[in-house]
Amino acid sequence: DVKVTQSSRYLVKRTGEKVFLECVQDMDHENMFWYRQDPGLGLRLIYFSYDVKMKEKGDIPEGYSVSREKKERFSLILESASTNQTSMYLCASSRGLAGGEDTQYFGPGTRLTVL
């Protein structure tokens, strides 16, 4: 079974803090994704990566950056957290043969609260 893990289930940070959300997958997947989930809005794509050190902006990249130094790990970075970044963050990975035909497997999510 594919396993995608996220470093924290719940996180509380202060406005202006630098925040790191970590995601690790154990199936040698090429592609990794970060989504944000808000009630009534569904999931929205923040960033994705199709290879080590490669990244692409998604639909809502503003205020976020990412890092992928190793194939299995994909980090989401909030350089200066703001209250409007309070949300559920979901990481996903997919095998990488081609885009949409790959099923994405999701982690359990991190509930981030910015005070």
Add this chain to the structure above:
Amino acid sequence: AQTVTQSQPEMSVQEAETVTLSCTYDTSESDYYLFWYKQPPSRQMILVIRQEAYKQQNATENRFSVNFQKAAKSFSLKISDSQLGDAAMYFCAYGLYSGGGADGLTFGKGTHLIIQP
């Protein structure tokens, strides 16, 4: 840009009955994939079923089946013999076939399914 619409924010069904969740999407592409994901209260998003747009045959997985109408851009999920464990948020998602690259999925806003015992 692709959009996915789930017009039912919440649905309720009696245990053992059948329920259908609606999803429509908008795209100008011909090669794409459609998914239904389930997110129980524990939050782990789980794939329920997927459909390739080039296949006319509707996908089925045990009690879950889809009605894929490509011309109408409709992709509904039917759950037969509903069970208490089916209670969850259900998300419809669209994925573009990008031929070697990667692409994120476009999700609908979700349908909250309640199972009445």
